[in-house]
Amino acid sequence: MSSAELSRFCNSSFWDPAQSWNTPDPDLSPCFEQTALVWGPCLLLWVLVPFEAIIILSSKCRDVPWAFTNVTKLLLNLMLIVISAINFIVSAEQYLEGKEVFPVALWTPAIQTITFLLAAVILVWDRVRGLHTSGTLFVFWLVLSVAGVFQFRTELRQAGAGEEPHYKFILYMIYYPIVLLMLIL
Structure with missing residues (x-):
């Protein structure tokens, strides 16, 4: 994609050296935060799934019982699916109402929703096949946690700059701590 195409896709440049390097207060572009820093971890999971499948299928153990940890992981994962789906639905609704919605606002939550569904399937599959933890999911x-800290900082700065918190800010303030919890669990 050319720079002009990415600008139409995201409403900002993909990479802005003046914003990232040549400033006393460096920041990443919104396009980079909403594409590379979200799609990259999602792509990583999809690439690692075949290796996870081999590990799961070669497991000799069976059926780890439901416990606090795996129930909590599954519930948190379902919350991430709901948050991503809400982001997608609200963006689609705004688009259908004729409001200006850039494609990144539709693609990113769609990719996240599908990827979090995959993570939930892996969680359940691990449990059924007797695996207590997954290196792939870790x-x-x-x-995702490391990549998300940049958007978390951006959201906090925008809210602190007097911009009214809206649904995306609130959802991200719920989303990011859940991602951190998934890392810890």
Whole structure:
């Protein structure tokens, strides 16, 4: 994609050196935060799934009983699915009402929703096949946590700058701590 196409996709440049490097207060572009820093971890999970499947299928153990940890992981994962789906539905509704909605506002929550569904399937599959933990999911949550801190900072700065908190801010303030909890669990 060219710079002009990315600008139409995100309503900002993908990478702005003046904003990122040549300033006393560096920040990443919104386009970079909403694409590379979200899609990258999601792509990583999809790439690692075949390896996880091999590990799961070669497991000799069976059926880890439901316990606090795996129930909590599943519930938190379902909350992430709901948050991403809400982001998608609200953006789609705004688009259908004729408001200006950039494609990134539709693609990113759609990719997140599908990826969190995959993570939930892996969680359940691990439990059924007798695995207590998944290295693949740990790596996914770690990378997603590190990548998400930049948007978390941006959301806090925008809210602190006097901009009214809106649904995306509130949802991200719920979303990011859940991602951190998934990493810890």
